[in-house]
Amino acid sequence: MTKSEKLFERAVKRIPGGVNSPVRAYGSIGEAPRFIDRADGCYIYDVDGNRYIDYIDSWGPMILGHNFPAIRESVLKACENGLSFGCATEIEVEMAEFICERIPHVDMIRMVNSGTEAVMSAIRVARGFTGKNKIIKFAGCYHGHSDAMLVSAGSGVMTSGVPDSAGVPKGCTEDTMLAVYNDIGSVKALFEQADGQVAAVIVEAVGANMGVVPPCEGFLEGLRALCDQYHALLIFDEVITGFRLAFGGAAQYFGVTPDLVTYGKIIGAGMPVGAYGGRRDVMELVSPAGKVYQAGTLSGNPVAMAAGLTQLKYLYDHQEIYKELEAKGQMLYGGMEKIAREKGLKVQMNHISSLGSLFFTGQPVVDYVSAKTSDTKAFAEYFKKMLKMGIHMAPSQFEAMFLSAAHTDEIIMETLDAVKLVL
Template identity: 70%
Template sequence: MKSEELFEKAVQFIPGGVNSPVRAFGSVGEIPRFIKKAKGAYVYDVDHNKYLDYVGSWGPMILGHNRPEILESVIKASESGLSFGAATAREVEMAEFICENIPSIEMVRMVNSGTEAVMSAIRVARGYTGKDKIIKFEGCYHGHCDAMLVKAGSGVMTSGVPDSAGVPVGCAQDTLTGVYNDLASVQRLMEENEGSVAALILEPVGANMGLVPPKEGFLQGVRALCDKHNVILIFDEVISGFRLGFTGAQGFYQVVPDLTTYGKIIGAGMPVGAYGGKKEIMEMVAPLGNVYQAGTLSGNPIAMAAGLTQLKLLHKRPQIYKRLEELGEKLFGGIQKILQECEVPCTVNFIGSLGCLFFTEEIVVDYTTAKNSDTKLFSEFFKYMLGHKIYLAPSQFEAMFISYAHSEKDVDKTLDCIHKYFK
């Protein structure tokens, strides 16, 4: 059955024909490609098309698809059973490994997704501080829990829905929204709500409104303001964690958060997440403390096996990150040169192996400047690239992800295609 036929069937039984809005191709005038398999830097659809992949399951496939060591660990672990709903040695090993190698994390709790990690971290911060209000930033996406669907990024930006129906006013009334890269907006919110802000959460590198790095001093300024006003600082490293170096954005920028959330990269793409941080805060979590959070599948043995294998490979081989930075400079720096040569009014933001081409001549530093991008022009670009077997996220407001499996030849092919499009 082909992608078109599968989509026609899917819309009858699945809302919009997809199980996550970011998989929808409606905003680019296409139907989703139904993927059959993946290997290395490539994905293959049911129509036997082979695409060079810059989505990487939205980031976690940092080593490439179907890495042999990871596949072997999953097969071996599954032979003992898929789920126990009970404690296992492997989840203890995962927790120990993270705590020993991420300086800001003294205790960690496994969950099943980035959304669940964020939801839990916010609850813990509120329980620890006894305060209710949360500060987030326009364009930063922290999953689909009610309190975070306020001027969120990712699929919410793509669909043009500023908030979500079904979220009661009461769930979001304690969510305050700042402007990313604008310290004055943070200071104003904290002063206006003195004594009632439990936590500030942000993506240390904005990766759900396209790719928007922090301005120099922004993260350090946020840390200082949180200290001054006794506010818990939460870094959402679902995208940046273990990608911008092993210690993520907090290591890259040398800013220590109080709590950190992770997503599926710690499961090598399998359904998993985690939140962790200072011991005194994490000790609030049940059964030790009175902040309740639970999950039958948390610490699933198969996900732990896959994740440990990937994290240990990344930790053991720092040259992987050097290679990713080189490929990032080659690809995104190459795109910048093409735009200059062809005199195209577009902007490229990138850091390491993450980047984004914005169809706007403005410098993109926050949600507002990202939203000024021409999504119709992006749609035409996307369709051209897809037609030339290069698989990008079907949204102007998603990042491109490079994996260790990408080669210089792959990057050259991509740049050649982009050059021909703009020329």
């Protein structure tokens, strides 16, 4: 028995399912999860001493690679002054100024501790600003685990075969309306049905929790137009895409401006951080300035701010990284697509910039329904064989692969050799 297997035996006795987040479980794969000991660059090392090329990147934050020296040093330096004060600090102000001065659609921003908290808070602000209650979201888009958002939420709930969640009262979701991703007609129909009571539309600007599903041409623009027409706010959930597709995230990449945006992952460089921000007139409603209450004891934690601000500054000063990631994405995901095509396999390779997903289905994946046509048993076999060859990916058909600046062309070619053999 390996050390990972022994640790998992211990874990399941004290931690539900043996993991502290369902996405880490290998349940759909039929194995014990690998317990990781350390990471560096594009590699992670498990407790048994195995090295893997990592395409999870801690689910996105490690865009510069694991254990990036400047970030590590900034954290160590911040720790010398204390871990938490429960009071205002200068670095919180620096983080807010840095983002707001460089992201045109963010006039004000509030730091929180997770993407879930950021989304929950942004929705509350949207309701407070508009005086309306209904929210339109999309099947297969995951916006954290707050009650109102656990409706056809994709990602971890898809992996476990549970579409929603027990313990969520019906009343918590009765104002959540479900649209079809990439189908602007379904959104318009909901607006008409809601009779002027839609506070906001929230969307993953690139679907990345039903696997990677990019927006069709005109979809995001259509959402912007409908929100303007019906006086609702447009919220981009950029917990994954923020500072990854471009420094200005999906909003910059696609040229569509949201009213509110949620961030996470990259802005913490691996530390637990989230944020929500947007138009000044909307954000000024947040307490203590306004009537919409939201608080967090550890929000703006100085160690987390040090890590995140160091990463954001590096990305801003080295925006050539985004062009390099585009090229690496085309090399890896385009290469995987070519291999599958040459072998005549019924798979779909969806990708955009550094994000990608290989779906085991013969039909194009453009939304939640088409994503669910994937053969999860085939994916499980693919995953296990890739893991044995030293390639670490998400243990779920419905998650993204993440590239980082640390993935070299040589590493990508090594990965493609494994893909060719396994497929």
